[in-house]
Amino acid sequence: MPLITDVRVTSFALADYERPYWNAILTTRHRALTFVEVETDSGETGLALAEGRTAAYAGPLRERLLGQDPLDSARLWHRMFTGWRKPVAKGDAIAAIGGVDNALWDLRGKLLGLPVYRLLGGFRSRVPVYAAGGYYEEGKGIDGLVAELERFVAAGYKNVKMKIGGASFAEDVERVHAAREAVGADVGLMIDANNAWNSAEALRFIRAVEDCTPMWFEEPCWPDDLAGMAELRRATAVPIASGEIEYTRWGARDLIESGAVDIVQADPQTGGGLTEWVRIAALASARHLPMAPHGDQYVGAHAVAAVDNGMIVESYAGLRPWQEDYVTTLPVVDGELVLPDTPGLGIEVDWDRLRQDAERVG
Incomplete structure (x- = not known):
């Protein structure tokens, strides 16, 4: 060997x-x-x-x-x-x-x-995917947000995610309503606050957009406020998703046992790698909680495909299309990613182009 x-x-x-x-x-x-x-x-x-x-x-x-x-x-x-x-x-x-x-x-x-998802468990070979985006930009406005999400849907995504917490309360409420109207009732719409609020502020916001039926409310509270998130979770029917900035099975254990989440978003890279991620998935499975990992689809697709409680994969393909100039990505077919049969993770890099473009700026 x-x-x-x-x-x-x-x-x-x-x-x-x-x-x-x-x-x-x-x-x-x-x-x-x-x-x-x-x-x-x-x-x-x-x-x-x-x-x-x-x-x-x-x-x-x-x-x-x-x-x-x-x-x-x-x-x-x-x-x-x-x-x-x-x-x-x-x-x-x-x-x-x-x-x-x-x-x-x-x-x-x-x-x-063998492909990695089969080595880790091999539960399925196609996984649901969502397009992450909806960030704030200078001059973007609500029209720009709507156009971006519509582009994701036109590209084959059946689920999309947008950011909140970076504008005024009223503007963010308007943005969520505009997004829901643009993508339609059949497209999953996630909202992500990136730990912007305390639990009272988060509850006030979700009450204002509950009629938009968010698929989940991501990182609503400060990351150490597990009690606040648990309180928020009890106060709304919208699922609470978090865990991308937790590390290892021990951090995930505390998040899960506190009753703070409906959906566990452990990152299969920053959380300690795939070895640790499948351990976290087992902890979540014991509590009947699904896994929706944060991070690029390159590793996330293998993670979700490996376990029985894998829910959905995050993709930045629409947000960072430039990455596809250098790194192969997985095709979106009927709202799902199709896992490769190639051994390993299936990542292929155009090293010549990458070195050329990197040298050009540095």
Whole structure:
């Protein structure tokens, strides 16, 4: 069996957005892609996308993995989590472990000749998908929001998500009503506040848009306010979704046991990787809660397809169409993503074009 010979993290800075966009808390100005590669002495390499900050942790993680058997998924996750620092269960170190862990799963798939979702459980080969967007932009307005969501629906999406919490109460209420009217009653409409409010403010808002029948109300409260989210959940029939900024099974355990969520959104990259994500999915399944992972479809599709409580996959394909210039994406067929039969995660990168364009700006 091949052994691990290197772990490499490479980041590419691309041209900045001409029009930055923002949610309730953060503004996105820069285009960038970061990849993790895990190499073996057999010549096979695992590949995954990662957070930009992963490079800061590459050295210690590499030391923990060199010479190891890449098929030992649980043992390698444990080695990355312990031994080179005081174990912590939150933050950038966990996200870095997640990127490397996903590259290891891609490697395992290539070594064994199977797509990752089948290695993780293989519950189904097609998964529902939604288009994430509806951000704020200078000069965009409600007309621009409506046009964006209509474009998603025209592209084949049966579910779309928009941002709230970054404008006045009245404007955001108007935006949600305009979005519902534009996409129609048969399209799922999610609303995402990105932790903008306390529970009282969140309740006031959801009461104002309940007639729009949101598919879910995402991250309504401050991330540490589990009690407030549980109170909100009891006060509305709209499902509460959260968990994208929780880390590991221990953070997910607290979120679930607090009664704060109807839908668990653990991120299969930043939450600790696919190894940890399926553990979180098992915790959620024990409480009959569905999983709707945050993050790109490249890994999220494999996560949702692997487990019996996988609900839906997030896609940024409409929001960041430039990514498809460099990284292959999955086709949307009748509102679903079709998982590839190719071994591993099925991520293919146009390295020549990526290096050329990155060099052009940097």
